[in-house]
Amino acid sequence: MYVAVKGGEQAIDNAHRLLAAKRRGDPALPDLDVAQIDGQLALAVARVMAEGSLYDRSLAALAIKQARGDLIEAIFLVRAFRTTLPRFGACEPVDTGAMAVERRVSATFKDLPGGQVLGPTFDYTHRLIDFALAAGFAPPPPAEAEPEADGAMPRVTDLLGEEDLIERETADDRPPADLTREPLSFPAERDIRLQNLARGDEGFLLGLGYSTQRGFGRTHPFVGEVRFGAVELDFVPEELGFPVPLGTIEVTECQMVNQFAGSAERPPQFTRGYGLVFGQSERKAMSMALVDRALRAREFGEDVVAPAQDEEFVLSHSDNVQATGFVEHLKLPHYVDFQAELELVRRLRAEHAAREADGRPHYEEAAE
């Protein structure tokens, strides 16, 4: 019997009022300002922009406040917000070679044009809790030095490219497919895969990238380069017909250099994996580059044996908004489904008990 029920409206309203009070916290303490979140929790803001797939610092900061610091909830809010706005069009592809670099390191070349620039990094810190931060001490002003006259920082892959030691990308300008407009289908081309990975969950991609290092689809990676900084966005509005500078956004780029592919026609060459994400997030950019390379297995004739090489597995499970929706929906009322299961298990138990009483064996049925 199916009985439709409704109720709980008052409880839901009151739950949300309680949530708002909990979010505010102790009223004796100052309210958290969105600009403070943007400035002081900048890497959380970066993650929400990257996985929310929307570059807007103050919006992401507000979403973090609204979500009480639950970043996946904040990402969900940002994804919902973007559906309310019209799309004016697509920008010209960003030129990461012209980036105003704040950080750039290479694990493959010590001396490269532009040098190794550490920028604001947790690397080489001792990971000791700094109690001075709790005491509110102001940090010393950052050191300054004269920048190089020629500030050019060519991409590492261009250096290897000169000797043809590394595969070259082909820059044909077909408009890329867009998974916000077309549902995912398989096999997926690399443009779709990269879009999916760029908005994919950092933890999921980190785990997959790590699995390739541990032997599940090994690709022998080196970090050719990681760079972080600001790039210009140019957009050609239809009514103007020429590029308009929209402003700058910060991105992190990772060029992963992997072991060789070659053939009877072509001498061995390094292969490549690529990561590009909004904001400062090396962990995400590096994981993305590892998984991008693993997903190119088919292209290089490698056996698809590991989860990170299986594009359907990776692309279908990388989106944390989809994942959390499906996992968390389990806590919503399933009274009717569960009632059906209860009826079934009661009937099975009754049949079992009847067989026991008759002294009949029941393994025959169990073997079916």
Add this chain to the structure above:
Amino acid sequence: MALCAGATAAELAAALDGLGPIAAHEELRAPEPGLVMVRGRMGGDGRPFNLGEATVTRAVVRLATGETGFAYQLGRDRDKARRAALLDALAQIRPAAVSAALAPIRNRIEAERDVARRRTAATRVNFFTLQRGEDT
């Protein structure tokens, strides 16, 4: 246009104030927030792919004298977009005055970029060679 994109709404208001009484104008397109798709290239130099979207606000104004000014800029600040469009229109009739009014913004952005470059340069690694094994 790049200058206006990097400015704050308050800076653009100050620039307009500096230009004296503003010529009569109308909004052809009221400031409207929307999205643009940001693209990257595979490997930095290969085929384009969609990286994610960014918020953009656009506005169009027309002066009574006929000049049309456009603004397309990152973010959701409607006032800033309206002021930028007006400055774009005014730049067509009073280019020198508008350029002078925007000079403080240019100077502020350049000063900030310079400090950022100097701070970054201070984190550049200078390798030095330790005593080599065969020399000992």
